[in-house]
Amino acid sequence: MSETTDERTKEEFEQATSAELNDADIDKDRAIVGRDWASRSQEFLGTATPEAIRNFANGYGDDNPLFTDPEYGRGTRWGGQIAPPIMAAILNAPLHGERPSKQERGGSYRGIHAFVSGGTWDWYRPIRPGDTLYSFGGLESVEVKRSEFAGRSVVKVNREVKMNGNAEVVGVYRTLVIYTERKKARERGKYKNIEEPNYTDEDLAKIDEIYAAEKPRGREPRYYEDIKIGEALPPMVKGPLTTTDMVVFHAGGYGFVPYGLKTGRLAYQNRQRIAPFYIKNDYGVPDVAQRVHWDSAWAQAIGNPRAYDYGVLRECWAHHYLTDWAGDDAWVVAQHDEIRKFNYQGDTQFLSGEVTAKDGRDGRDGRCLVDIAFKATNQRGEDTMKGTATVAVPSREQGPALLPEVPADLQRKAIEMMARHGELLREGRQ
Template sequence: MSDADNKKPISEEFERATNYELTDHDIERARLLIGIDLACRDKEQITTISEDNIRTYAQGCGSDNPLFVDPDYASKTRWGGVYAPPIISGFVNKPLLGDPIPKEIKDQTKSVFRGIHAFISGGEWKFYKPLYPGDSVYSFSGEVDLEVTPSEFAGRKVTRFNRSVKMNQRGEVIAEYTYRLILTERKKAREKGKNLSIEPASYTDEDIARIDELYANDNPRGREKLFFEDLEVGSILPDSVRGPLTVTDVVNFHAAGYGWVPYGLRTGRMWHKNRKRIAPFYVKNEMGVPDVAQRLHWDSSWAQAIGNPRAYDYGVMREHYLYHYLTEWVGDNGWVVSMYDEIRKFNYMGDVQFVKGEVVGKREENGQYLVDLKVQMINQRDEETVRCTATIALPSKKGGAVLLPQADEATQRKAIEMLARHGELLAEKQG
């Protein structure tokens, strides 16, 4: 078949994939899911923590922090060995058995928002405990809210707020993540073409030298203690950098464990089976080959088909980059308590992110010595792409070592109940 013969069906494929609409009917159906917590049955690429996948994860985020990658070093810290930072639970999961969604709700919400472009625009993390080699991660989650607002980029948008509670095999809550999932119409975004005029980044040797200098000075604090008393409101955090973004960065982030369910990146026979399972997720590329719609993160021609100038990162990549920036700054004796971020701009291939931060508050609370921070990512066009607020716990010269925070009683009780129900259903299944 000639290239000319291929052009029409591929164009039709793009048109089909970008022609789904946000409807009032889908919005009302989606509201039925608010307040329902369900056990997460997904089996992620990683289900149980090991020294190897901790190291692979950290390096996939661009971090060589010895606390995560060097067992000999980590064994001499307060943690007793390498541990996985709780943010890794965003893409580590072992199937949790639980009661299904009520049938009437399932029937009414089937295929809701099918074919609509979705991306995460940030969220709020709360961190309670580290994960050690041998620990498994289970989770349950549910919609907590839904908003409909105008969108400069795509006409209107739907924002779904989902809270996911992460726990270990003992039922201890290790983290909570409430993220914002943005839903927009691909067709309107493409027609508007708002971002297509954004010029690609270009760097001189002097530009790369400036970036290299920031990396050269960007080292983990390590054993050196940063005390609560060392900081004042207005104290400036060290400048840092991430990027320039390449396809290699996206590949490394996937290698770290991200992005396998519910859609999945599959090869060979598994590619064939996955297409049968979720056909709308596959859109023909310029060669007529069905490939994942998710490829807009590495395939600029597909990204352009839905209204962007080139491929761009996952917003969660920058969340994880920021977490490691904070963890390396607080050192081995501090703890990142929480982090709220807003992804405000796309991070396109070639873009670089300069990281800046400052102290905006200090307080003592329930035996913890807490410092509030404002952190930003700013690209080479001097645009703020991420706005973040975070709270860290530091050791105190008068109060001693950091005390880890705890989940509230209701959330911890729900976690124990969910894990107990898992045990009951597992026993029934095996018996």
């Protein structure tokens, strides 16, 4: 690379990483809090085929036959294969509805880096092969905070209601997203001195020992009466993290919509659509800003020592942990997680958890709910994720685990949204 080209690339790099949080963007967001819109996004996957369900589960390391083997599913309470409930996060077909005006679209935050810092799920019914999912929702809250990592930051909670083609609510997903200025994060360099992992054969053998002992609960019911408050969940391990993990997660169906990963002519078209999302790399070639998840040089440019995982991937790991423990007959009712620290390439996450409460009624109302606290701890002994979950389990006395009821107002809104979708299709309008 010539000196002239090198200097030009550095100048463009500085411009691309020097965007500042804009009060106008924040004001636009505050004006639309609480509004619901139909999601017009076409995710990488819209319909849960048997293969899509299997590949998604495999994409975060889950080999539970309930999710991966249609024949196995026929012998369970579900009567067939179902998807891990968290698959609702990556399924979406366009839902036709009223479009927000330019003033109602919220802030664009161009050139500002976004981190998924946690999420909360409520699940109501399973996703089955052939289900196409649609969604609606909007911005639930927005606030400005001071961040140790990058100074001033904007914290947003987005809400998505996921429903199937029958307008039945499958789940509600709330994501916590933090917007930070890339340049300030780089200048502060809070994480720049984190030591690089270095594994001995003995270290790897200990990790492999955990992998070898892991298995899903499967068809053996985990009865409510047998669960004790304070009992520990078996350990699970994820890692050491590699670029391959990122590739496999994307191959399993994670599309990062509305930005997305494109190649060739499609990448060119995407660049025209969202030019600020493309930042030139060391060769002067525009590439996606999300390459922080596999390109350590770009991750360093925004203040991190190495490439790191997606928060959504760690949410899937937590879900894998819960469904492995719960077994085929149970249902994860809710999951809340907080991403506390980055999970860098080379890091290993050790998942642990315990039962913190039962529903207090000994299952007499038929609900049989169990509360779980879980966390992920890296090889440096740092807790990188903490969370809680509620699981409905079967009871010897009360029978099968019951699915939660969808709140009436939420179900009514879903029916209204789907009815409007059908009306617009009949009119030939989109």
